[in-house]
Amino acid sequence: MSLLDQPHHDGSPLYVGTETPLLGDMVSVRVRTHPSDPVEEIWIRTTKDAEPTFHPCTIVERNESAIWWEGEVPVLNPECHYRFLLRRRDTHDWLTGAGVFDHDVPDAFDFRLTTHEPGPDWGRDGVVYQVFPDRFARSKAADERPTPDWAVPEPWDAPVVFDGTDSRTWLQLFGGDLDGLTDHLDHVATVGADIVYTTPVFPAESNHRYNASTFDEVDPLLGGDAAYTRLIDASHKRGWKVLGDLTTNHTGDTHEWFLRARSTGPEKDWFFFHDDGTYETWMGHDSLPKLDHSQPALRSAFTEGGDSVVAHWLDFGLDGWRIDVANMTGRLGATDLNHGVARTVRATATDRRDDALVIGEHNHDASVDLPGDGWHGSMNYAGFSWPVWEWLVSPTTAARPFGMPVPIPRRSGTQVVNSIRQWHGRLGFRNLQWSWNILGSHDSARIRTITGSGAQQRVAAGLQFALPGVPMVFAGDEIGLEGTMGEDSRRTMPWDRRDTWDEETLDQYAALAALRREHTALRRGGLRWVHADEDTLAFLREHPDGNVLVVARRAAGPELRLPLAQLFTESSAQVDASATGPRTRLGAAARVDSNELVIPASDGPAFSLHA
Structure with a gap:
């Protein structure tokens, strides 16, 4: 089942203007929709001090493979949650970090921006x-x-x-x-x-x-x-x-702190002793006092x-x-x-x-x-x-x-x-x-x-x-x-x-x-699912430095044909639909046929990576 026609957003640089916003910043965010998807409006729904607010998106780019929408999220709290409301003629869908939903869903899966310092x-x-x-x-x-x-x-x-x-x-x-x-x-x-x-x-x-x-x-x-x-x-x-x-x-029950605690030392309050001399532990193991x-x-x-x-x-x-x-x-x-x-x-x-x-x-x-x-x-x-x-x-x-x-x-x-x-x-x-x-x-x-x-x-x-x-x-x-x-x-x-x-x-x-x-995309890129069936998974890691296509099979399967223009675009500085296709970096080589990238059939489990 192809997943390329689904609306997409994630927290990677292709879709979010900055990964380290400050409180009060306006952060640009982008949504990708398929040209065949009759989306008429997209709204960002975020919150200010837990009260919902809505902000419009506009189309900023349109080509044969995608329509790009862009809007701004005001970062008003250290943990800023947001999602997208997609309006078609007769339907309203929510785009969240867990995918697209045709019904109202809790905020648990919302995208988020944070003003806290990232890790190293x-x-x-x-x-x-x-x-x-x-x-x-x-x-x-x-x-x-x-x-x-x-x-x-x-x-x-x-x-x-x-x-x-x-x-x-x-x-x-x-x-x-x-x-x-x-x-x-x-x-x-x-x-x-x-x-x-x-x-x-x-x-x-x-x-x-x-x-x-x-x-x-x-x-x-x-x-x-x-x-x-x-x-x-x-x-x-x-x-x-x-x-x-x-x-x-926890420590061990032979730890110096615990031994002193059992002898009424000043560390006694560092553990949870009961009146009968027993104590709280990790999962009932007496050797691991909590x-x-x-x-x-x-x-x-x-x-x-x-x-x-x-x-x-x-x-x-x-x-x-x-x-x-x-x-x-x-x-x-x-x-x-x-x-x-x-x-x-x-x-x-x-x-x-x-x-x-x-x-x-x-x-x-x-x-x-x-x-x-x-x-x-x-x-x-x-x-x-x-x-x-x-x-x-x-x-x-x-x-x-x-x-x-x-x-x-x-x-x-x-x-x-x-x-x-x-x-x-x-x-x-x-x-x-x-x-x-x-x-x-x-x-x-x-x-x-x-x-x-x-x-x-x-x-x-x-x-x-x-x-x-x-x-x-x-x-x-x-x-x-x-x-x-x-x-x-x-x-x-x-x-x-x-x-x-x-x-x-x-x-x-x-x-x-x-x-x-x-490949930067494998370390810092987003994740867009391309195809899924019983025995095959295909996905893109997307980054401005270049995309990487990954195909994994757990069993034998037929060749897989994917629209090349939706995988590797000019914005990724790699290939266009008339090119010879991406290089296969690991696994069986792919080929281009009539603007499609063809992943060869496999006679058993297989993994390939194309960039």
């Missing part, structure tokens, strides 16, 4: 590589470190235990360390990443280290502060960034000001934070301090480093937490991972669902487009640019296990790099590592078994990263 450019232009330190690589020094009493030591190629009733799941220690990661930065470069994100590095009595015993030093098992310095320095020398992982929601961010002394020690944990490690050399359980931080029952915590962490981070990045973990609807001056973006499971999983999941997968009590459903391309449209409308263009496109992480099944084949995974990777958002690659995905669930996905990298690597998939990741770096 490197945070939206880069590629993130996630490392679980214990399983990535061992340095020579790892052999010399004693095994702590809590740990169960394992040889590097031993199978991981992932049974929640078996304590070895969190006690197995394989000995990966930070110098091991530094030794393999050339591999990270091969993948095409330039942002290194590690899960927590603070001392803890587990292999995942989300139950920190202190925030004052790096775990000696990982090489201590000196090894962290070597990793950060080596990454910065390459022009890369390094992100830490901070648990603002923090009370209403306490000024806790904020001063942890998140607020130059002496806080947040500030200390940025001064140490980190470029930003990924915030664990960001969605639950500051929330307990009737208390909701989440926005305050987010604003405080961001303000502290950007005070220490102008271009600091703060990303919040969120595995469902992050839209209520993202607007404003808190998290720059989120780990976009709901708006990216779930739709892509559901389109590409193998019917026979052993992968366990993440965040759902039932198996991963299989959905059509049309359903996936509808889902992504609604999530993009809800999250907004600004937040999407800094949010992470995740195919899997240390908390979920591996994408190879979900899709069941290298060919399908390569389609998933294509979408990860081509849809709006920042690709986050979980170390090992690029070589086809498997895992049925989070703990099973934390398998060690098989450095000494290169014959087990999926080299074709590794090459695909590297090529995608290079293309994303080359």
